[in-house]
Amino acid sequence: MGSAWVDHPSWELVAEASMACDRDVTHLLLHADAEELKATRNSQLATFVLSMVVLDAVERTGLAPNVAAGHSLGEYSALAGVGAIAYDDGVRLVAERGEAMQVAGEEHDGTMAAVLGMDDDQVESACARVGQDVWVANYNAPGQVVIAGSPDGVEAAGRQAKDMGAKRVMPLQVGGAFHTPYMAPARDRLRKALGEAEFRDLSVPVVANVDAQPHEAAHAWPDLLAAQLCSPVRWRQTLYRLADEGTTTLVELGPGSVLTGMAKRTLDGSRTISVSAPADVDVLLESLTDDLHHAPAAGQGESLHVTERVVVSPAAGLFRSAQGLGTGTPVAVGQVIGVVGEHEVVSPFAGSLMGVIALDGQRVMSRQPIAWLRTNEETMQ
Numbered sequence: 001m002g003s004a005w006v007d008h009p010s011w012e013l014v015a016e017a018s019m020a021c022d023r024d025v026t027h028l029l030l031h032a033d034a035e036e037l038k039a040t041r042n043s044q045l046a047t048f049v050l051s052m053v054v055l056d057a058v059e060r061t062g063l064a065p066n067v068a069a070g071h072s073l074g075e076y077s078a079l080a081g082v083g084a085i086a087y088d089d090g091v092r093l094v095a096e097r098g099e100a101m102q103v104a105g106e107e108h109d110g111t112m113a114a115v116l117g118m119d120d121d122q123v124e125s126a127c128a129r130v131g132q133d134v135w136v137a138n139y140n141a142p143g144q145v146v147i148a149g150s151p152d153g154v155e156a157a158g159r160q161a162k163d164m165g166a167k168r169v170m171p172l173q174v175g176g177a178f179h180t181p182y183m184a185p186a187r188d189r190l191r192k193a194l195g196e197a198e199f200r201d202l203s204v205p206v207v208a209n210v211d212a213q214p215h216e217a218a219h220a221w222p223d224l225l226a227a228q229l230c231s232p233v234r235w236r237q238t239l240y241r242l243a244d245e246g247t248t249t250l251v252e253l254g255p256g257s258v259l260t261g262m263a264k265r266t267l268d269g270s271r272t273i274s275v276s277a278p279a280d281v282d283v284l285l286e287s288l289t290d291d292l293h294h295a296p297a298a299g300q301g302e303s304l305h306v307t308e309r310v311v312v313s314p315a316a317g318l319f320r321s322a323q324g325l326g327t328g329t330p331v332a333v334g335q336v337i338g339v340v341g342e343h344e345v346v347s348p349f350a351g352s353l354m355g356v357i358a359l360d361g362q363r364v365m366s367r368q369p370i371a372w373l374r375t376n377e378e379t380m381q
Contacts, residue, residue: 001028001037001046001047001255002030002046002050003030004278005054005057006030008053008057009057009363010053010054010056010057013052013053013087014026014049016088017052017087017091019088020091020092021091021092021095023045023095025045025046025049028045028046028049029049029050038173038175040098040101040102040105040175040176041095041101041102042098043098044073044095045094045095045098047073047254048073048076048077049091050254050255051074051253052077052080052081052087052090054275054276055077057275058253058275058281058284060363060364060365060368061285061364061368061369062357062358062369063284063285065081065251066204066245067206067207067245067247068081068082068204068205068206069206069238069242071233071259072138072178072209072228073097074254074259075206075208075225076090076093076094076097076225077090077253077254079199079202079221081253082203083202083203083204084201084202084206084218084221085197085198086198089197089198093197093225096189096190097193097229100187100189100190101176101178101183101186101229102175102176103185103189104182104183104186105175105176106176108177109150110148110149110150110151110154110176110177110180111149111154111171111176111177112137112146112147112171112172112174112177113146113147113148113154113158113170113171113172114144114146114168114170115144115146115147115161115169116143116166116168116170117165117166117167117168118164118165119143120145122161122164122165123145123166124136126147126157126160126161126164126166127147127149127153127157129160130153130157132149132153133149133153133177133180133181134147134148134154135147135148135149135232136232137177137178137179137232138232138235139237140233140235140236141235141236141239141266142236142265142266143167144265147161148177148178148180149177154171178229179228179230179231179232179233180230183229187229187230190225190229191222194222194226195222199218199219199221199222200218201216201217201218202215202216202217203216205245207238207241207242207245208228209224209228209231209235209238210224210228210231211224212234212237235259235262236266239262239267240266242267243270248269248271249270249272250263250270250271250272250273251274251284252273252275252276253275253276254275254276255276256274256276260272260273260274281365282365282367285365285368285369308373308374309349309372309373310369310370310371310372310373311346311347311370311371311373312368312369312370313340313343313345313358313364313365313366313368313370314343314344314345314346314366315341315343316341316363316364316366317340317341317342317343317363318340318363318364319338319345319360319362319363319364319370320338320339320360320361321337321358321360322336322337322338325337325356325371326353327355328353329352330351330353331351331352331373332350333347333349334347337371338358338370338371340370345370349373351373352373352374354371354373354374355371355372356370356371356372357369357370358370
């Protein structure tokens with residue numbers, strides 16, 4: 001999972017994670033085989049840490065979210081990503097969560113299956129009609145619902161769903177019936193760890209799995225995270241809420257692109273971008289930079305006006321800013337904003353400097369935004 005990131009500066013987070021939870025996370029990300037990663041205690045920790053590596057790489061470019069959300073385990077990534085919990089607290093909580101869920105799964109045999117091609121209420125009805133331990137665990141996307149419970153209950157509900165018109169019922173390779181009452185022992189164990197972690201009020205709201213509502217108060221999250229273990233993940237409803245909040249671009253950070261597929265299936269007209277490898281960061285930057293260069297004129301929305309431009313890095317390396325630059329400094333076409341490695345960062349625009357986005361000594365990538373100018377179209381080359 002982690003081999004593509006070994007030489008990236010953000011890989012330093014892996015060693016920090018190993019120290020925080022006293023486990024060899026490097027091994028999980030580079031050497032563990034599929035069988036080892038099937039264990040919930042391993043898969044959750046590995047996925048969280050690699051997701052945070054990806055997030056760190058994106059943050060080094062100066063990008064930040066307006067709102068965040070995460071699917072199940074991803075909710076911890078979202079909270080750590082917006083500063084609601086410290087990274088080391090996040091690592092310890094995820095390690096404890098994975099261990100607790102693994103133990104609960106071993107004590108109470110359970111499984112999960114995806115039901116495709118049925119409405120939510122029909123899947124709920126199929127579970128109710130079999131009279132066994134089986135519940136809806138994930139509302140993922142229109143026509144894509146996950147059920148969980150006892151092996152017999154999931155099999156019976158799957159047969160019932162097919163009889164009611166489901167296109168397909170697909171068993172999932174998981175270690176338990178997650179997001180159901182079977183996880184009650186894990187919830188009780190996790191509450192203690194949540195009580196020991198420090199939560200901070202959020203400056204960027206995170207939409208919760210339990211109720212698909214944005215929450216910013218620190219005191220709400222320990223209860224939400226505990227309740228999440230035994231409650232269904234309302235991901236489809238979360239995506240609708242993100243759209244209601246005005247979100248038009250959704251960026252999935254971490255291994256895989258499953259959430260990107262769910263978003264495409266759920267939200268018409270929204271743009272989705274998946275970042276799972278270092279090269280994807282450049283794709284993200286180029287996409288958002290294109291937005292700046294094709295922004296609408298004043299009065300046509302909240303995007304940057306056509307008189308605002310971003311100067312980007314010509315290469316990857318350490319950034320050093322030029323002397324004497326400050327807000328309002330006049331900038332001429334061809335003026336040097338700074339250097340990246342041995343390459344000069346030259347402004348193709350003339351105007352007033354609104355700010356230098358990159359920090360002195362920061363490692364930047366090719367096409368990463370360096371400075372922000374207010375200019376006029378006639379001064380552009």
